[in-house]
Amino acid sequence: MRAFFLLWLVFMLMTIGSRIYAQDVLVKGVIIEKGTNIRIALGVITNKHSGKAVGSNDLGIFNLKVNLGDTLLIEKRNFVSQQIVVNSNKDILIYLVRSSVTLDEVTVKGKTKIEDLQEIRREFKRQGSFYEGKPPLALLNPLNGSPLTFFYELFGKTPAKARRFKRYYDKELQLMQVDNFFNKTLVSKHTPLEGKNLDKFMLEYSPTAEMVKHWNNYDAVNYIKLSAKKFADTLKN
Template sequence: MKPHFLIAALLFLFIAQVTNAQNYLEGKVIDVANNKTLSDVFIKNITANKITVTDEDGEFEIQGSVGNLLVFSTPGYVPDTMVVVDLYKLTVKLKQTTSLLNEVNVRSQRETFDPHTEYPEVYSKSKVWILSPSSLFGKEAKNARRLKKYFEQEEKERAIDQAFSIAYVSSLVPLRGVELQTFMAMYRPSFEFVQSNSGPSLASYISDSYKKYKELPPEKRQQSSLQGQ
């Protein structure tokens, strides 16, 4: 290969790598109060329709560029939205929800979510193929597996929301408003319990929990409703 062709080829590869690097945004998500890194924060690039979650160190990488709109959300924290203004590494600070009640409100207002339909590529990319090392060690595959794990947990939480809904619980206990939300935050059942207890058994659990709730002194209920996540 002639020297000028070799130089042109190398220049092309360099430009391609730079362009590709500019298509990805990197950063870290932390708690605004104590600077603790936050794992499993769901991040969506609304503009580019790309998603990811933070790793165990709170780090993330997502496809995007200047001007894109990013949304960060995780249970127990107030969602945050930001517009990308440059390609420097981002530090995103999330604030904890002020009470258990806010968490109940957020859960009750969430839209229907079907990750299998909305993000089928996550499930295909998360598979490990014996003859494909990149499916095991590749960055894209690892990110897909983190997202799949996140979606699995999210589906469980939404199954609880559906079974232990405000409408259903309020039909069984004489609580409304703040008091109802406090009760639901304190006695939210696990996914395993909901899976094995429905109908009469779930109703019995709610009634028994209400009896325990009523036995608590008023100040104890109030303190519970004001606790942060």
């Protein structure tokens, strides 16, 4: 009986200990297309231990509660999935490798990304969606309009896909515009940052699409230098 009690006590202590060390932390991360500085929106991040999942926002950023040691599965259509183990509560940078671009029967290879996106938009038009799911009210005019086209664009399956893709297309263009002025090559050229500090700087000081809308190269370099100085000051604290 005493031996049984001791075994039970050891088991309880181990259980309590494991709960103490299973630290529940909020992890922040960002998903980026490898080889570029383009953020990946609508990625799915799943905690394989708890089964909880979240999506990345328009800037590729996500927040997820995990225990240290949990494994995260990062997935995004047309990208190679990746798994990482959470070892700390520091920000996570995830670089996904693009696979072939596929949308239903549309497969576009060997072109630049913008050409890929434009080709998919043209394919939707070839499939009969000329207004990308957003028809003008003028189509309702029974004399010189086309009411059938109007309602097809609103409720048809292909226009619905075209409408979703248009939102994705617009976001990608914004991210590419940011990448033109804020990328690792340019930052490395004008700052001494490297390694983890460079990654952290890229995550924390990335400008918005609205900010870079009217930038030229001088504006970009000036922003990078000023931001790098602020970042360096935070490292001293």
